[in-house]
Amino acid sequence: SQQGEEDPQALSIQEGENATMNCSYKTSINNLQWYRQNSGRGLVHLILIRSNEREKHSGRLRVTLDTSKKSSSLLITASRAADTASYFCAAPSNAGGTSYGKLTFGQGTILTVHP
Amino acid sequence: SAVISQKPSRDICQRGTSLTIQCQVDSQVTMMFWYRQQPGQSLTLIATANQGSEATYESGFVIDKFPISRPNLTFSTLTVSNMSPEDSSIYLCSVWSPWFGYTFGSGTRLTVV
Numbered sequence: 508s509q510q511g512e513e514d515p516q517a518l519s520i521q522e523g524e525n526a527t528m529n530c531s532y533k534t535s536i537n538n539l540q541w542y543r544q545n546s547g548r549g550l551v552h553l554i555l556i557r558s559n560e561r562e563k564h565s566g567r568l569r570v571t572l573d574t575s576k577k578s579s580s581l582l583i584t585a586s587r588a589a590d591t592a593s594y595f596c597a598a599p600s601n602a603g604g605t606s607y608g609k610l611t612f613g614q615g616t617i618l619t620v621h622p
Numbered sequence: 623s624a625v626i627s628q629k630p631s632r633d634i635c636q637r638g639t640s641l642t643i644q645c646q647v648d649s650q651v652t653m654m655f656w657y658r659q660q661p662g663q664s665l666t667l668i669a670t671a672n673q674g675s676e677a678t679y680e681s682g683f684v685i686d687k688f689p690i691s692r693p694n695l696t697f698s699t700l701t702v703s704n705m706s707p708e709d710s711s712i713y714l715c716s717v718w719s720p721w722f723g724y725t726f727g728s729g730t731r732l733t734v735v
Contacts, residue, residue: 540724542726547659547712547729547731548728548729549626549628549714549726549727549728549729550665550714550716550726551726552623552723552724552725552726555723595664595665597665607652607653607718607720607723608653608718609655609667609670609680610655610665610667610716610724611667612664612665612666613664614663614664615664
């Protein structure tokens with residue numbers, strides 16, 4: 508079964524607006540990662556947040572992690588048409604909460620940014 | 623990050639045939655994985671490719687259907703055998719190294735007709 512559940516499944520916004528995507532997971536994690544996928548191509552790693560971190564920034568991306576609620580959010584500020592893609596959360600799912608290993612992915616959010 | 627060359631990028635195959643997908647990495651990596659992404663779905667792990675030994679398959683995936691090889695630390699292949707239209711998916715190679723974390727290949731879009 509999937510480690511992460513993401514919402515919304517689809518998000519449609521105008522350029523310049525902010526986009527927020529949420530991810531919930533079921534088991535303890537060492538870290539949580541966010542990926543982008545353009546048009547069914549390969550995944551691009553966006554950002555990794557460790558279990559002892561609560562917030563992390565990278566350019567226009569802001570990720571939060573709430574381990575008590577087993578949830579994470581990805582905020583893209585000042586969105587652009589080029590941000591149109593699918594976004595996935597993922598976490599290593601090996602027993603023992605290792606920082607690496609096979610990843611289990613959330614269902615993903617399809618983001619459409621209209622120019 | 624590592625650079626992955628995954629081939630072919632896409633293929634259209636007849637049912638009953640097999641396709642072998644190659645994943646070549648530009649540096650030695652600790653772990654290699656194969657994922658399947660069915661249309662409109664998320665990624666599901668098929669197996670972890672182990673160097674010099676049999677791959678470790680996830681529940682629902684078997685070696686006869688998805689044989690995997692990993693002869694060294696930079697190369698792996700996934701074969702999709704006896705294909706049916708239900709095998710139409712994107713197949714992705716992924717690697718992990720303690721130096722650069724995770725990297726994904728560009729994927730192989732397979733259509734079975």
